[in-house]
Amino acid sequence: MADYREFEGRHSSPSPCKKLSICLLFLVILMVAPLGVLLSQTFTPEQKKAECDKIREACQFAWKGYKTYAWGYDALQPISKTGRNWYKVSLLMTPVDAYDTFILMGLKEEAAEAQGIIFEKLNFAVDMEVQLFEVSIRMLGGLLSSYELSHEKKFLDLAKDLGKRLLPAFRTPTGMPYRYVNLVTGETRDPASNPAEIGTYMLEFGKLTQLTGDSVYYKTAKKAAMEVFKRRSPVGLVGTVIDVKTGKWLNTESQIGARIDSYLEYLLKSWLLFGDKDFRDAWVTSQKAISHYLVQPMPYGWFMTRVDMKTGRETRSLYGALDAFCAGLMALAGDLNTAENLQKGNFYMWNRFNLEPEEFDFRKDTVIYGNYPLRPENIESCFYLYRLTKKEQYLNMGQSMINNILYHCRTEVGFAALKNVQTLEKEDDMESFFFAETLKYAYLLFAPESTLDLEKTVFTTEAHPLSVGGRQWAVGSGQ
């Protein structure tokens, strides 16, 4: 079984002749990688357990770094060994995002430590503006899944308090929210938003409604998402930037990545979590459009391109780390053919540079933005594809991606983002989603299925698991 420490030899400086042979070898590896994955090894239960242990240890190591150098901050800066806050007061993003991962990994001590600081210190009554989307997916989602997993009422109390404070953001002429809201005054800012920052509230807000009985959350989040869907073009696509006051598109490029991604994800997942047929219909319409206009078969796999939302004509052949979630989403939606071909493209993009770049031109085979902020999406897609096809190749893909991360991103006290996947230069940042998503999907890929039943769970876009079911009033259309 490959271990990430095996990659350690790669940093010596080889002679020019050696460099050439390494390049040739690299090219050969690139060409045979997909074949290698097809001829992949079978994992025994012991080998899967060893993978889980390795990922659990990495998680404990990163948490120890956070505890030692950034306790009480939003995140650890793993090179300078300092803490970082997003706003003037910490929202404890790392403990909140990490808690359910600790529970799923059976890390009781770490879960107790995270819960301790959250219950002692987390307070939303602070006069400061926050980004609605990020605070909802990381904090609200984290608190709700923590409540469902632990049954500790304080998590729900915190979620209720936060939910109320976020609602003023939705007071616009269209019902689509502003991007920023003040947690105390309710003041709002920035109407130039995008489908993801408008339509990624249903799972968290809908769950809050299920748990509190207050329908305002479900209705508010649904209205916002449906207002985006209503403004799709005649060919069924949405643009990238929209004014939430006027409802007019400000950027009409359509794509699957940043600023649109989780809007589409929540159309499908809102149907799966709440059984609301309006979301099923919206997803089916959107899925047809993106499958028709965005999917681009290439020799090494399929990619999703960028097009004009009105004509469906290609604008830029850009793909990237965020887009990689779509293979998993398509698998969850039942289109395994598209999902598996997209995952071939995802894995090609990953192997092309040993780690995936933020943006990649799949026609020119070049990097546009080479940073890697420890994103989870490629491994997330391996997780869904393995669960839904049981093909061992997805375990192999996931294993090689995890090994790359654990080797190339490791610092003395945690794991760092990369400034550039080609130079492997590190950046002083360890996002909370590394705990919430990257390590969680990596672990669940190899963990026994009983750790988490996909039939009874829907993951939020931040990988917080929410349980299917709950109060029946939310089921059906027209809520």
Ligand code: DMJ
């Ligand atoms: C996460 O915060 C969420 O997955 C979001 O939807 C997109 N980006 C990051 C992880 O890459």
